Amino acid sequence: MSREESTTRTRILKATCKLLAAGDGQGVRMADIAKAAKISRQAVYLHFPNRAELLIAATRHLDQAKGIDQRLEASRTAQNGLVRLDAFVEAWGNYIPEIYGVARALMAMKDSDPEARAAWNDRMSAVREGCAAAVDALERDRRLTHVHSRDESIDILWMLLSIRNWEHLIQDRGWSQQDYIDSIREIARRVLVRSA
Amino acid sequence: MSREESTTRTRILKATCKLLAAGDGQGVRMADIAKAAKISRQAVYLHFPNRAELLIAATRHLDQAKGIDQRLEASRTAQNGLVRLDAFVEAWGNYIPEIYGVARALMAMKDSDPEARAAWNDRMSAVREGCAAAVDALERDRRLTHVHSRDESIDILWMLLSIRNWEHLIQDRGWSQQDYIDSIREIARRVLVRSA
DNA sequence: GTCTGCACTTGACATTGTGTCAATTGACAT
């Protein structure tokens, strides 16, 4: 939200996010986006070279608009590793539904477009950093189970928090967001944390 | 393998599986499959009405050729719930790499084709039944943690064993198959099993 | 032997969606 600069570029990005969030999913074409932004299809190409770049820009736009960085940053202020783990699970887990539409489109594109793949991996590595920070905080408190190594623990937490897992439970199995958060938090604790 | 009936239909299915397993991934078109099966592109359409049905038939073909049913059945003979859980994790987890290529193509198609989606869900519900059997066996032994309900436990095990999670760890993070199996087994135990 | 049916081939074509190109319009700034 922040600035109300309604440049054509941001109108396109907003339209893209809106259509993808609506969840019709597959059926979002360049022409649909143009129509939603009330410009011609060709005008979209004046701002974005192709569909992949548009989707990438849309995720960045969304990340900024939703303030994901600040939200994840919040978990950094936690006093100890356990609280930090919980806070991170909650912050990211509650962020997923807000970006799912766009994320889904980008995930699909990543199979065919190397640029999209790179952008996606970049985005995911940011999440992984959060996982690493949480794991390291546990380690510092000597509360990390050493069934797995540090790096393995990070990968496991990252896997648990993947958008695909959210999709599995919420979309495919009909879980509520609250049940999802509660379960993932519990699983993360059981797998990563040992009793004091 | 079983029968060496080299009908055109099975030649097409074998070619499809082979190309998809090769992992080039996105770049498998109907024309590629036809060429690999040494027939004309149009002949493929004499046997399968469209790409979606071909992919669906290919997964069925692969499931049968690899004997997935027997392999999963093996875990049913386990004496107790814990052994059964381990056996199921191992059987399914080791099956994933053998079908990943075809599964990936079908997963991609499921976003756009309702038939593919239905076929995929059907396939996945078979895996879920295995998860349910393992959870129920634990329940019978009074070894199931009751942090989650029975149904939630099933969904969680199913989520842990999802192909996407295998993809995350093996493809994206470079884990070995052995590390993957060991970790998932360990996580499943920690989440589902309580000490005797 | 020829006829018939069947599996397959050949080549053309429709369709959908992406991306490109060139000519034009309209507004605004100087």
Place this chain on the structure above:
DNA sequence: ATGTCAATTGACACAATGTCAAGTGCAGAC
């Protein structure tokens, strides 16, 4: 007035899927 810049319009190239119609070659029946 003129130049510039964003956007429009319409035409087109390109993949890839899927459809259609005519033709080929071969095996089995009579």
